[in-house]
Amino acid sequence: MSTTELLTPAAELVKRNGVRFPNESEEYRQARDALLAEEIELRRHIERVAQQRRALPPGGKVEKDYRFDSETGPVSFADMFTGKQTLVAYSYMFGPQRKRPCPMCTSLLSAWDGEARDVEQRVALAVIARSPIDRLIEFKKERGWHGLKLYSDVSGDYTRDYVSADDEDVPAYNVFTRRDGTIRHFWSGEMGMETADPGQDPRGAPDLMPLWTILDSTPEGRGTDWYPKLDY
Structure with a gap:
């Protein structure tokens, strides 16, 4: 359009429209x-x-040779495109300092796991965390994920450049492109606490979580005292 x-x-x-429901x-x-x-x-x-x-005009070139551990062995940043022209990279709050991963991130990724194979018909999708790959794989099995591809940013170089300069355990959503052999940053979610409206979570727009989309259509809404859990 x-x-x-x-x-x-x-x-x-x-x-x-013409829609009507009984007894309204x-x-x-x-x-x-x-x-x-x-x-x-x-x-x-x-x-x-x-x-x-x-x-958007072309973003900044990705000039560093970032390296990651994948579920099948070491890979480069370019490898994570898996032959696609675009890479969606989600940084998962599951650093080595955490005993268990972030419940909110986990809820989001659980929803994405069911869509991962559909997403990857058009773009590559990567989930990146700072914990060792064996730890990520162990939780992937516990959660029953099948479609998501997990990567460990062992050195933290990528995380410090595109997530947190201080290597904080925070989430991030980045999109990269590869055109004519050149990898560039395309877009990142930049809505955080500094851009939040009073009384609302500092969520992005559109919201990435199907959970909130569903709850937003109900009279209960999102609420103010409830968040997902790792188990129930």
């Missing part, structure tokens, strides 16, 4: 139609943001 394309007003699309009141339908108009505008805004992201 072009940003200059003339779109039908959301209110007109709402009129075309007129008050409910009016409020629901008003919400539907906002949902249509949100969808359009998400697409505008995605277009703007795709149109």
Whole structure:
């Protein structure tokens, strides 16, 4: 969808909807139609943001020869592209200082595990952590992951450059491209505590977690005192 394309007003699309449910009141339908108009505008805004992201100029070159341990042995950063032109790299909060991994990261990755093979039809997907690879593999088996590819940033060079200069155990979402043999940084999630709105988690937009997408559609919402656990 072009940003200059003339779109039908959301209110007109709402009129075309025609959905009704048993025993709903007129008050409910009016409020629901008003919400539907906002949902249509949100969808359009998400697409505008995605277009703007795709149109970013070339990012910085990746000039260091980063090395990782994979589940099958040592690999280079270029190897992690697995023949694709784009690499999505998630930095997992499971450093050697942790007894157990971050429950929130684990919840996210558990959802991604089921989508990993679909994602990799178009781009490469890598999960990077600072713990040794044997430790990552052990937890992968415990959690029952099958689709995700895990990598250990043994030296911490990649983590210090693209996640935390102080090598903190924090999450990160980075996208890299490889065009004509040149690897570049394309985009990174940059929404953190400094950009958070009052009373809200410092989440990105769109949110990467299907969990929150589901809960956002319920009257209970996300809540303020609940987070995922490693086991129940």
